[in-house]
Amino acid sequence: MEEQWRMQTEENPNFAVIDNYLCIRMPKEVDHHGAAAIRENADRLLLNEQVRNIVFDFENTSFMDSSGIGIIIGRYRKISSLGGRVYAIHADERIQRILKASGMSSIIEVLL
Amino acid sequence: MMRREAKGMKEEMKLEFDAISENEGLARVVIAAFLTRLDPTLEQLQDVKTAVSEAVTNAVIHGYEEKGGKIRMSAVLEKGELKLTIEDEGVGIEDISKAMQPLFTTKPEGERSGMGFSFMEAFMDRVEVESSPGNGTTVHMCKSFQENILSQSKLLSGQV
Ligand SMILES: Nc1ncnc2c1ncn2[C@@H]1O[C@H](COP(=O)(O)OP(=O)(O)OP(=O)(O)O)[C@@H](O)[C@H]1O
Numbered sequence: 001m002e003e004q005w006r007m008q009t010e011e012n013p014n015f016a017v018i019d020n021y022l023c024i025r026m027p028k029e030v031d032h033h034g035a036a037a038i039r040e041n042a043d044r045l046l047l048n049e050q051v052r053n054i055v056f057d058f059e060n061t062s063f064m065d066s067s068g069i070g071i072i073i074g075r076y077r078k079i080s081s082l083g084g085r086v087y088a089i090h091a092d093e094r095i096q097r098i099l100k101a102s103g104m105s106s107i108i109e110v111l112l
Numbered sequence: 113m114m115r116r117e118a119k120g121m122k123e124e125m126k127l128e129f130d131a132i133s134e135n136e137g138l139a140r141v142v143i144a145a146f147l148t149r150l151d152p153t154l155e156q157l158q159d160v161k162t163a164v165s166e167a168v169t170n171a172v173i174h175g176y177e178e179k180g181g182k183i184r185m186s187a188v189l190e191k192g193e194l195k196l197t198i199e200d201e202g203v204g205i206e207d208i209s210k211a212m213q214p215l216f217t218t219k220p221e222g223e224r225s226g227m228g229f230s231f232m233e234a235f236m237d238r239v240e241v242e243s244s245p246g247n248g249t250t251v252h253m254c255k256s257f258q259e260n261i262l263s264q265s266k267l268l269s270g271q272v
C-alpha cells in the first residue's frame with residue numbers, strides 16, 4: 001500500500017496512482033479557478049506514471065460547473081484512445097445531475 | 113415583522129469586481145447570501161450559483177480573454193422573481209444563437225465543453241443574451257421564487 005500511494009506526495013495529496021489507476025480527489029468546489037491545477041497535476045502523472053484508468057472522486061465536492069466537465073472530457077480524450085476508462089465515484093445528487101445533463105454519464109462510468 | 117419582499121417591494125443589489133478567476137467563487141458566495149432571505153432550498157441555491165458561475169466564468173475567459181476587466185453583477189427580487197444580470201465590456205459575441213447551442217465553444221483547446229449556456233438555461237427559468245462584437249456582453253436570467261414568498265407570507269400571517 002505504501003508503495004502504491006507513493007505518488008500521494010506532500011506536494012499533491014489529492015492525487016494518487018494505485019496500480020494503473022490515477023485517483024483524483026476533487027476539491028469542494030470545482031470551477032475554472034481551480035481547473036488548471038487539477039489538469040496540470042493529472043497530466044504530469046499521466047505522462048510519467050503507468051496509468052491506464054482515471055478515477056475522479058467527488059466525496060468532498062459540493063459544487064461543480066462546466067469547467068469540471070472540461071477537466072473530465074480532456075482526461076477522457078487522453079485515456080480512452082489507449083483503451084482506458086474514466087470513473088466518477090461518490091458523486092452526490094447535484095454532481096450526478098451535472099454529469100448527466102452534460103452527457104458525461106454516457107462516456108464515463110458513474111459509480112454510486 | 114413582515115419582510116419587505118413578502119409585501120411585494122423591490123430588493124436590489126449591485127456588485128462590480130475584477131474579471132479574475134478568484135472572483136468566480138466570490139460571485140457565487142454573494143448571490144447565495146443575497147438569496148438567503150428567500151429561505152431557498154439547497155437545489156435552488158445550487159441552480160443559481162451554477163448559472164452565476166457560468167456567466168462570470170464566460171466573462172473572464174471569453175469576454176476579457178483572461179486579460180482582466182470589470183464584471184458587474186446585479187440582482188433584483190420583485191414579486192417573487194429573481195432577475196439576475198451579469199455584464200462585461202469585453203469582446204462580445206458575433207452569433208448569439210450559435211453561441212448558446214449545447215457543445216458550441218470557440219475555445220476547445222482550453223478544454224471548454226460548450227455547456228455553459230446550456231447549464232444557465234437548465235437551471236434558470238429564462239436566459240437572454242445581449243451582445244455584439246466590440247460591445248461587451250450582458251446576460252439576463254430570471255428564476256421564480258414565488259413558492260418561497262407564498263410560504264413565507266403564510267407563515268407570517270399565521271396561516272400555517
Ligand atoms: N461573455 C462572453 N463574451 C464573449 N463571448 C462569450 C461570452 N460568453 C460566451 N461567449 C461565447 O459563447 C460560447 C459558448 O459559451 P458556453 O459558456 O456555452 O461554452 P464555453 O464557455 O465555450 O464552454 P464551457 O462553458 O462548457 O466551459 C463561448 O465559447 C464563447 O465563444
Ligand SMILES: [Mg+2]
Pocket residue numbers: 066166169170224227228229
Ligand atoms: Mg462557458
